[in-house]
Amino acid sequence: MNATTEVPGLVLAVAVLLSGAVASTHAAGPSTRGRDTSLAAQGKHIFRYDTFGDEAKWTDLLRMHEVIRTAVDPVTALSVGLKVDVDALPPAVRRGILDGTVDLRSPATTVALLKLDAVIGLKGTVEKVNGRDTLTRVGTTCALCHSTVDDSFADGIGKRLDGWPNRDLDPGKIIALSPAVQEPEKLLLRAWGPGMYDPRHNIDGLSKPVVIPPAYGLAGIHSITFTGDGADIKYWNRYVAVTQMGGLGTFEDSRLKLSVTNGTVDLVSSKLPALQAYQLSLLAPAAPAGSFDAAAAARGKAVFEGAGQCASCHTGSTFTDANARLHPPEDSMAEPEFPSYASRSATKRYRTTPLRGIWQHPPYFHDGSARTLEDVARTYNARRSLGLTDEQVADLAQYLQSL
Numbered sequence: 143m144n145a146t147t148e149v150p151g152l153v154l155a156v157a158v159l160l161s162g163a164v165a166s167t168h169a170a171g172p173s174t175r176g177r178d179t180s181l182a183a184q185g186k187h188i189f190r191y192d193t194f195g196d197e198a199k200w201t202d203l204l205r206m207h208e209v210i211r212t213a214v215d216p217v218t219a220l221s222v223g224l225k226v227d228v229d230a231l232p233p234a235v236r237r238g239i240l241d242g243t244v245d246l247r248s249p250a251t252t253v254a255l256l257k258l259d260a261v262i263g264l265k266g267t268v269e270k271v272n273g274r275d276t277l278t279r280v281g282t283t284c285a286l287c288h289s290t291v292d293d294s295f296a297d298g299i300g301k302r303l304d305g306w307p308n309r310d311l312d313p314g315k316i317i318a319l320s321p322a323v324q325e326p327e328k329l330l331l332r333a334w335g336p337g338m339y340d341p342r343h344n345i346d347g348l349s350k351p352v353v354i355p356p357a358y359g360l361a362g363i364h365s366i367t368f369t370g371d372g373a374d375i376k377y378w379n380r381y382v383a384v385t386q387m388g389g390l391g392t393f394e395d396s397r398l399k400l401s402v403t404n405g406t407v408d409l410v411s412s413k414l415p416a417l418q419a420y421q422l423s424l425l426a427p428a429a430p431a432g433s434f435d436a437a438a439a440a441r442g443k444a445v446f447e448g449a450g451q452c453a454s455c456h457t458g459s460t461f462t463d464a465n466a467r468l469h470p471p472e473d474s475m476a477e478p479e480f481p482s483y484a485s486r487s488a489t490k491r492y493r494t495t496p497l498r499g500i501w502q503h504p505p506y507f508h509d510g511s512a513r514t515l516e517d518v519a520r521t522y523n524a525r526r527s528l529g530l531t532d533e534q535v536a537d538l539a540q541y542l543q544s545l
């Protein structure tokens with residue numbers, strides 16, 4: 143049963159829309175710009191909805207479909223940071239949520255939301271079993287960690303904000319719901335906390351999560367991840383899709399002495415160019431009007447470029463020297479840490495983090511150790527013996543808030 147067999151009129155409408163889209167692409171001329179847009183559009187769909195076949199991990203291995211359909215009502219889902227896409231909800235469902243006739247304390251409602259493709263980053267297959275809608279498979283997408291919503295409908299329910307890290311999401315707590323995970327491992331996963339994930343734990347057995355970073359503002363930066371492991375986004379997308387999400391395909395890196403193949407087909411490689419194009423199209427969000435003191439920010443810019451010495455590493459319009467060099471671990475204000483995140487990476491070094499849109503995603507540094515931008519400025523002042531006054535520290539924080 144699907145829309146194609148039910149509504150032939152809709153199919154016709156879609157066909158007309160598609161031919162219109164092709165015509166307008168041609169009208170825009172044979173420039174690469176027109177082609178890039180459609181590649182990015184494919185990438186958007188992949189970013190939001192593609193699991194790369196990772197149901198093999200989330201369903202067959204972790205049996206998350208059983209937990210979700212029996213124990214995860216929408217209130218619980220929202221409490222572990224999952225978000226709901228309001229644009230996927232039909233008017234009747236929206237009304238029902240507002241007037242309380244949609245039961246947010248029933249796992250069946252979660253299944254209904256998954257059937258609507260409304261839970262961001264989760265992709266469910268819902269089938270009738272004994273006349274009842276039943277979640278039979280579930281997988282994850284990139285949007286799970288790298289999208290959130292604007293809360294325009296209710297807390298956790300709103301319009302998608304792709305590329306914005308979901309710092310409410312508690313991946314460790316979610317994975318710990320799996321009946322296939324043993325008790326000591328559950329304790330460890332639950333300790334990670336919201337907004338944190340360790341993308342190397344299942345590789346090296348160590349546990350020291352990092353903050354989930356934005357997937358926006360990366361155009362022109364040819365060094366990806368906190369440690370600059372890849373020259374392009376594709377490198378890391380393959381890493382995550384295969385080794386973390388459990389997508390079907392292969393990841394290999396001799397620097398990490400790592401070679402992982404899931405399944406016998408490759409559902410990852412062909413999607414990477416479009417996925418990368420979409421991420422490169424995501425701009426860092428501008429600071430909201432009135433969210434910072436403009437006069438203080440102007441003074442803070444002078445501190446950033448002068449006495450603070452920040453611009454010696456945070457260079458150019460993206461505020462990073464990532465294309466020129468990586469830094470020894472001691473250049474990170476989060477070091478020394480045990481185990482050192484750099485020591486677990488391919489480069490053993492840190493990339494200077496790009497700073498556009500930084501107002502949007504506290505806490506800061508790869509381990510989230512600086513709660514606010516004031517904390518960041520204070521930490522640099524002390525650790526690098528900059529001799530900044532309290533006013534200069536406050537001004538610098540306002541400048542960072544404005545980027």
Ligand code: HEC
Pocket residue numbers: 282283284285286287288313338339340341352353354355356357360365366367368369375378379380382383387417421
């Ligand atoms: C379970 C959460 C999770 C999922 C799912 C996930 N990521 Fe990430 N992502 C992370 C974390 C944590 C990092 C930080 C790792 C690092 O930099 O060492 C990261 C890093 C990144 C970066 C690097 C950003 C930068 O500043 O260089 C990009 C780009 C990215 N992810 C895109 C994706 C894409 C595309 C997908 C889907 C294929 C995906 N991620 C799936 C958690 C996740």
Ligand code: HEC
Pocket residue numbers: 368446450451452453454455456469473474475476477492493494495496497500505506507508509518519522523538542
């Ligand atoms: C020697 C090079 C260097 C200098 C100088 C430097 N930074 Fe950094 N900065 C880095 C590196 C490397 C990181 C990544 C650290 C980490 O996450 O472990 C970073 C991270 C940051 C972050 C965290 C970004 C995020 O998304 O979490 C902020 C904010 C920041 N720097 C601001 C500043 C300010 C303000 C100054 C001047 C007072 C400054 N930096 C001076 C190299 C530098």
